[in-house]
Amino acid sequence: MPDSAPITMLTPDFPFPYSDYLANPAGIGSVPSDLYGTEVAVIGAGVAGLVAALELMKMGLKPVVYEASSIGGRLRGAQIPGAEGPVADLGAMRFPMSSRAFWHYADRLGIETCAFPNPLTDASPSTVVDIAGRQYEGRALEDLPPFFQEVFRAWVDCLEERADFSAMRQAIRDHDLHRVKEIWNELVPRFDDMSFSHYLATSRAFSELPFEYREAFGQIGFGSGGWDVSFPNSILEILRVVYMKCEDDHRRIIGGAETFTRGLWTSSDPSTVHWPTGTTLESLHDGSPLGEVRRLARVPQSPDSEAGAETVAITDANGTTRRYRAVIVTCHKGLLSTRIDTEEGLFDPGTWMAMRRVHYLQSSKTFIAVDRPFWLDVDPTTGKNVMGTTLTDRITRGTYLFDNGPDMQAMICLSYTWCDDSLKWLPLDADERASVALRTLADIYPDVDVAGHVLGRPITVSWEDEPHFMGAFKINLPGHYRYQRRLYAHFVRGGADDPGVFLAGDDVSWTAGWVEGAVTTGINAVWAVMNAFGGKTHPDNPGPGDRFDELAPILLP
DSSP states (O other): OOTTSOOOOOOTTSOOOHHHHHHOTTOSOBOOGGGTTOEEEEEOOSHHHHHHHHHHHHTTOEEEEEOSSOTTTTOOEEOOTTOOSOOEESSOOOEETTOHHHHHHHHHHTOOEEEOOOTTSTTSSOEEEEETTEEEEESSGGGSOHHHHHHHHHHHHHHHHHHOHHHHHHHHHTTOHHHHHHHHHHHHHHHTTOBHHHHHHTSHHHHTSOHHHHHHHHHHOSSSSOOGGGTTSBHHHHHHHHHTTTTSSEEEETTOTHHHHHHHHHOOOTTOOSSOTTOOHHHHTTTSOBOOEEEEEEOOOOTTOOTTOOOEEEEETTSOEEEESOEEEOSOGGGGGTTSEEOGGGSOHHHHHHHHTOOEEOEEEEEEEESSOGGGSBOTTTOSBSOOEEEESSTTBEEEEEOOSTTSOEEEEEEEEEHHHHHTTTTSOHHHHHHHHHHHHHHHOTTOOSGGGEEEEEEEEEGGGOTTOSSSEEOOOTTOHHHHHHHHGGGGOGGGGTTTEEEOSGGGSSSTTSHHHHHHHHHHHHHHHHHHTTOBOOTTSOOTTTTHHHHOOOOOO
């Protein structure tokens, strides 16, 4: 392939080409026709659960979806009270073009998108970097002082010097699966116990520069914003992100991200077998999924139990217990130790250890609606926009501007924060958060009356405080690679964790926080159910389980 071939999320740990698998006209597999209509439970109606349920339905099985809150999971949107502007995406709000398995479904659903206004991109009217009490403005990196360009060059150099950045990018472009693995399998043992911060500090590129360079990189980053919140995390997590362009070329879903999950719930597919034409997940569930799961347990089996008997029992919030041959668990795995009374024997001790060690990031957002995109006004003195996408070392950290058209109501994400920065907001309600954020913006833009444009009431979320989540998303700490591998490989272990419970969701994926991980692990779980039911993939289109031994993540001693 030429150098211009696109970068995709060909995950180096398991570089299975999911987008090719999904696009193959042979389909992703089938089950014996005598099993058509067999119920398979899916716990969680987020992206992983809905993708899995949709593909199970297309195979002729009957997915039974349980959801404790609302359809969509962390693709949750909300209209700002008292306003008619764009939907506030409280969870996922930017989708990389490299996320090709996700776009396989989004394109089929006809999802409309536009460029996401990340800092220093054409989609952002301008970017203001506010650091150490000084402001710098520009539309691109080249507009900022040389210091910031030197920081960027140090970042590029430190990736090249130890992480084979160019070689990995080329292997991904070429879809050279075995070269991808060759490079990555050398890096994992070397960097498993290394944090992002330590990687930067020990690189030649940054160690030869004053500390202020690393400090500035942490504050503003390059791509979607600052990186310092990830400094304690494993450098392996960061390398995956940059190899696969997760931080670049983002799109925003018009109408809100939950448009995607609503589409999965309500759409039919002409390739569906067994079910009548036009069948949807919504119609299979008479409009609504079943409620919150309260207990997950093994069904006792007697010596004379029939092969293929129901082996897992689920009790919902109404006290109703149903039995299934297979269950796909997509909710945050920490919930299996807290809100869901889960029988210990459903998983081996190693899997339990891995699920209990999952590290979830905290994340908060606060949105307001405004009467119009006033930030496009031009300051007559400077000739520049009066306000821009803002990256700051102050408590708001990231402020994003969403235009809905000239003179139309618009929206501001006043503050988008992670980890310790997110926890600082936790005691404050929506009005208090908005007040603090507006006061902070007034310090950065003393000549702009941001508050005078506000409509309605603010809306906010802290994912660490949401009752059916453990935080925003998984991201591994140093030394967590072995745990992650156990979770990811669970779908191919067959009877090791008898009976028929399969893990999916972005917290068992290698792509922390990106919707691609939810999509691909949902597909893995579908393959696992199909395999357990005696089904198979087409010879011309082997699935992730069929190629697992060939492409499996490296095993650390």
